[in-house]
Amino acid sequence: MTTAVAAAGVGTAMRAGVEVRLEDLRRSYVGVSALDGLSLTLAPGELVALLGPSGCGKTTALRLVAGLEQADSGRVIVGGEDVTGQPTNKRDVGMVFQAYSLFPHMTAWQNVAFGLQMRKVDARRRRQRAGEMLELVGLSGFADRFAHQLSGGQQQRVALARALAIQPKVLLLDEPLSALDAKVRARLRDEIRRVQLEVGITTLFVTHDQEEALAIADRVGVMQSGRLEQLGPPTTIYSRPATPFVAEFVGLTNRLAGVVRGGDVEVRGTRLPLVQPDVADGPAVALVRPEAVTFADGEDTRPGPLVGTVIAIAFLGATSRVTVDLGDVTILAQLPTSDASAHPAGTRVRLALRPDPVLIARDEAAVGRA
Amino acid sequence: MTRGRRLRLRVFRVIVLVLGGAFFLVPIGAMFEFSTRGNHVGAPRTLDAWTTIVTYPDLLGAIRDSLGLAAITSVAMVVLLLPTMIWVRLRLPRLKRTIEFLCLLPLTIPAIVLVVGLSPVYRWMAINLVDTIFLLSFAYVVLVLPFAYRALDAGLSAIDVKTLSEAARSLGAGWGTVMFRVIAPNMSSALLNACLLSVALVLGEFTFANLLSYLNLQVEIFQLGLANAGTSIAVSVASLMFAFILLVILSFFGRARARVAPERAGLPFPGAAGGGLR
Numbered sequence: 344m345t346t347a348v349a350a351a352g353v354g355t356a357m358r359a360g361v362e363v364r365l366e367d368l369r370r371s372y373v374g375v376s377a378l379d380g381l382s383l384t385l386a387p388g389e390l391v392a393l394l395g396p397s398g399c400g401k402t403t404a405l406r407l408v409a410g411l412e413q414a415d416s417g418r419v420i421v422g423g424e425d426v427t428g429q430p431t432n433k434r435d436v437g438m439v440f441q442a443y444s445l446f447p448h449m450t451a452w453q454n455v456a457f458g459l460q461m462r463k464v465d466a467r468r469r470r471q472r473a474g475e476m477l478e479l480v481g482l483s484g485f486a487d488r489f490a491h492q493l494s495g496g497q498q499q500r501v502a503l504a505r506a507l508a509i510q511p512k513v514l515l516l517d518e519p520l521s522a523l524d525a526k527v528r529a530r531l532r533d534e535i536r537r538v539q540l541e542v543g544i545t546t547l548f549v550t551h552d553q554e555e556a557l558a559i560a561d562r563v564g565v566m567q568s569g570r571l572e573q574l575g576p577p578t579t580i581y582s583r584p585a586t587p588f589v590a591e592f593v594g595l596t597n598r599l600a601g602v603v604r605g606g607d608v609e610v611r612g613t614r615l616p617l618v619q620p621d622v623a624d625g626p627a628v629a630l631v632r633p634e635a636v637t638f639a640d641g642e643d644t645r646p647g648p649l650v651g652t653v654i655a656i657a658f659l660g661a662t663s664r665v666t667v668d669l670g671d672v673t674i675l676a677q678l679p680t681s682d683a684s685a686h687p688a689g690t691r692v693r694l695a696l697r698p699d700p701v702l703i704a705r706d707e708a709a710v711g712r713a
Numbered sequence: 714m715t716r717g718r719r720l721r722l723r724v725f726r727v728i729v730l731v732l733g734g735a736f737f738l739v740p741i742g743a744m745f746e747f748s749t750r751g752n753h754v755g756a757p758r759t760l761d762a763w764t765t766i767v768t769y770p771d772l773l774g775a776i777r778d779s780l781g782l783a784a785i786t787s788v789a790m791v792v793l794l795l796p797t798m799i800w801v802r803l804r805l806p807r808l809k810r811t812i813e814f815l816c817l818l819p820l821t822i823p824a825i826v827l828v829v830g831l832s833p834v835y836r837w838m839a840i841n842l843v844d845t846i847f848l849l850s851f852a853y854v855v856l857v858l859p860f861a862y863r864a865l866d867a868g869l870s871a872i873d874v875k876t877l878s879e880a881a882r883s884l885g886a887g888w889g890t891v892m893f894r895v896i897a898p899n900m901s902s903a904l905l906n907a908c909l910l911s912v913a914l915v916l917g918e919f920t921f922a923n924l925l926s927y928l929n930l931q932v933e934i935f936q937l938g939l940a941n942a943g944t945s946i947a948v949s950v951a952s953l954m955f956a957f958i959l960l961v962i963l964s965f966f967g968r969a970r971a972r973v974a975p976e977r978a979g980l981p982f983p984g985a986a987g988g989g990l991r
Contacts, residue, residue, distance in 0.1 A: 409879075409883055411879055411882070411883075430882075431879070431882040431883055432882050432883070432884075432885045432886055432887055433885075434883075436883055437883065437884075438879070438880070438883040440876050440879065440880060442873055442876045443873075443876075444873070444876045444877060444879075444880040445880075446877060446880070446881070446895055446899070447872070447899050448898040448899050448901075457881070457884055457886075458884035458885055461884055461885035461886050461890070462885055502880075505880075505884065506883070506884075509884060509885065515883075
């Protein structure tokens, strides 16, 4: 397929990616702030995923870039041009929506050609371009089909082809996979990434699915309450979360009570380094990833702070998630399935904490809960 | 379902169909029978009443005017109501109840009250602008609002207006294109229903025209009935048949539009073939 697409000249026909800058964007609805001074720069050709829970402002940010809503203040700069006041139809953005958005009265081909028609591209060029785009998403055989004759995954691929056909400066993807089932979702996610890399278009991808964001993006921006909590490559977001919110939102996290002392935190008898060592001493809650919890060597299961009973094992394939009751707290450990299956539910085990840098949460309520 | 139950269900359906058909067809048949009677008892059947229709100049004029009024009213209704409803749905959703209330209001006001209210306006228009029967279309647009609103509202509810319009806007379409090339084609059945209701209502309208002293089809039928009962009944049957045929044509037209894919000649790739992600 890649060869065929290259032969069709799609890559060369596309415009090179441009820089997209969001400067101090603010937007509120009836007094409730949806975006609270969001600033973000997307490098040319980069795919940035905005990740966060419902109501964190990620979709609002995307809609402001698209021009579907107007910011209370701040600027949107695309390719060096301030487009803040421009209406959507003048902005040169391609967008794929969460809901199926193909025009039902048009065939796949007509949908893809619609934007070109709006740009008064002549009929011959329109046909050629729409054909190339459908080929790019692997649907050239479905050109004559109407939306209701296509599956959800196919509809979203046609929508992607339609968005790319107009050679937009920026591609906006508003949770395009959330209406699909898990298998189609994973395949289409890879497909979107392939097409984006092939075309080299600057892309803003909005999702609430952390796995999706980490898998597809060059950089992930985790949002909460209208603000960017952390922006960075997926590996950094996962392994070096900047805030407790990021640590807890991205991946599973154990909350274990401990005491900060001299730049480390002591958790159940184990000293763990801190991601941010310059914090004051005192009680805190350490956020420990399940991957950092292992079974200790040896058969010693005498009472201790990390000795408990296995109460559940969730098989995940190569790894399993083991839930261990330590008496005062339940802890999750993600282990190779071979290790986990050697300790069935009811077994007494002694755990160990790998000394990976951890984040701490300082709020009293959290300490109390832990 | 057992065989006996299936049979009973089929018999029930046939009975309902026959009774329903009889309810509509017997009066029309009786009217047709009456319109073909001769002038005295024992006279042979005749189609004189029907042939008179085309030779009766005032009647032909009234038919033409009523058809013109139906067309103008339908177009005016669509042009006024469709963009308003789409705009309210997209940009001013809090006004939806108000618009709905305004559109349904004519249902609650008796025609005679409307006429009394409108007659000074019509008198002024007749004196200062132009005195033509087609002025009635203003009043008729108000009259058809409740029915057209319901039909269009059902059509709009059946599609995701917001997403479709945002998708079209992001592809470079202006508001006019969004309304008439993206939204309207996807509610063609609702538009046809609204137009059909408007046409049916205008063709059957008597009170406004009579009280405002205009001669439309129904007023003409009424006057004709005083002079020639047979022709009056023949015209009534003809107008009923006309509305029925129009309904059939419009519904077939709507279905054909939905079925036929618009032209897409000379594409650089073959038709439906090949696999893909489903």
